[in-house]
Amino acid sequence: MRIRLLGGLEITSPERRPVRFATRKTSLLFAALVLAGRRGHRRELLSEAFWPGRSNGQARNSLRQALVDIRRSFPTSKDATVYIHGDQEAIALIAGPDDADISIFDRKLEQGGAADLAFAADLYRGGVLAGEAIPEELDEWFGPYLDRYQRKALQLVDRLSLALPIPGSAEETACEGLAERLLASDPTAEAAHRALIRIHAHRGHENAALRQFELCRKALKKQLDAEPEAQTSSLAASLQSRERTGDRRPGPSSGVAASAQVLVPTRHDDQPSIAVLPFQNLSGDIEQEYFADGMVEDIVTALAHFRHLFVVAGNSSFTYKGRSIDIKQVGRELGVRYVVEGSVRRAGDRLRITGQLLDASSGLHLWADRFEGTLAEVFDFQDQIASSIVGAITPKVEEAEIERAKRKPTEDLDAYDYYLRGLASHDRAVNTKETMDDALRFFMKAIGCDPVFAAAYARAARCYAARKSNRWMIDRLDETAEATRLAKRAIELGWDDAIALSYGGYVLGYVGGDVEESAACIERALGLNPNLAAAWGYSAWVQACLGEPEKAVERAAQAMRLSPFDPRFFVWEFCTALAHFCAGRYNDAAEWAKRSLRSQPNYASATRVATASYVLASRLSEAEKMMARLRELDPTLRLSNLAEVLPPFYRPDDRSRYIEGLRKAGLPD
Known part of the structure; x- marks a missing residue:
């Protein structure tokens, strides 16, 4: 080397x-x-x-x-x-x-x-x-x-x-x-603390492991004003339980195999947890990748409706796409007990889907099946896969949740195809004007094919929100009206659809300015699907706007826990930054905004929050540099037109501090 x-x-x-x-x-x-x-x-x-x-x-x-x-x-x-x-x-x-x-x-x-x-x-x-x-x-x-x-x-x-x-x-x-x-x-590196906790326990030193957890807890409280993640707390709880019951694991001299000594974190209440890996595209056509990816997204959505399951978001499981993997390793990295994998072969209107469910701790197959038929049967296949997976994990499934999980997003296959193409442009790409325009075009084609496709309306509305945030709108009044129309239609059609409510609710708040209606829609989405990371992320944003920064921080953290490798992770880091800004914790806000910008350097919203936070934290040289970057991203931004991109702050003081921070940083009148 x-x-x-x-x-x-x-x-x-x-x-x-x-x-x-x-x-x-x-x-x-x-x-x-x-x-x-x-x-x-x-x-x-x-x-x-x-x-x-x-x-x-x-x-x-x-x-x-x-x-x-x-x-x-x-x-x-x-x-x-x-x-x-x-x-x-x-x-x-x-x-x-x-x-x-x-x-x-x-x-x-x-x-x-x-x-x-x-x-x-x-x-x-x-x-x-x-x-x-x-x-x-x-x-x-x-x-x-x-x-x-x-x-x-x-x-x-x-x-x-x-x-x-x-x-x-x-x-x-x-x-x-x-x-x-x-x-x-970084004394707050929680993964490192967990590793040392496991090492101490591995050696039979439970007291040392618990002391390490206490060091972790204090560091997080002091530097981030945060509590340990559920995974860390669960690990400590299992040690404390052994202490109370006297069930101490044998030390190194006992000769017990290491595999019996490893402490694997569990979910609260022993909640079953699952991840759906990207399905292989066996069609021989790279252009069909979006269709195979869409199958996974829909199966994840169907599973997420079952409240007793903890379902890792599809965006995180997609980090394994194209990789040779070990199921046990995936289980450890994502913290799940079950893993689903499969393949899709599409030839014209013929379709073959295979799926299998594996126990991540042992690698054993729990269920496998193959579904063959016409493209018109794709939704039935998805229903059967989701129901089979849930049935293999637990026999106790609420009937109402099964019915909601089986609800088809659309009956029109052309609309569905356009919708999947829109998702491929919106969710799998860097946030640029071109990719957002492509996504909007596909979602509008889906609506043209099926005028009652709620999720397509919601996603199209979300594209307009991105246009507003980045000041890409050409006719602001007309586009604002169109975004609001699409969002309201999404909510009207999708009152029992968590995706439509989450995206539509966010647009009502950010583009339409109705933050209270936005909060109501997103809360209903969380009630319908508590495993939807996007709903938790948008909830964090709306709680920050409502002047509830502590709730916002907690909800952004939940979004990040549900989808730890999500390509849109930077959005939830931004929501955390916005919450800390509203709470007056400007150093924390600047650091979270900086994290967001590391993943998405062109993220205008995070750049604005970072600039205002640096100024109000008296970190003037960093503020000057960030303002230069903001002017580069948006050369025509002024105090006079700043209202076009401001979040709909419920508390006047949050709005005035945001504007004052950018004014002090040098944003021209």
């Missing part, structure tokens, strides 16, 4: 000598190319990001000089495994699979065995470029990488702590070391 990025930047030449580039910018450019891998970057983007403020010619010349410096240490030759490759448009650093610690780290995570995870844990000496002085203008460039690998490290320490062999093993040592390094940089 010649290149280390985890824990700092260390580079070794092919001759095994330390490499020192002429400037810090060149070192960081090298790191950026390593992180990008073989896909590389466009020269124009690199020169603008690394040498801002210079003319185009000067910036490109600086880039050329830096690349010459890199080539001195890594020249191109037939034997070279690390070298620069590019043309006039783009540039990439080509490296072998074992030349960079980042590559090895990712590969070991993918392989997933206990020894592989331990190897990855030892590699993680700290965050990406930890300790390196990164100029402010490059924060946004490297921020997503820093955030991504920190999350991977937290997932790693959780996974490894659940896969430990005998006490005193190399895997246990690696896991403990990683947990301690993570806590040294």
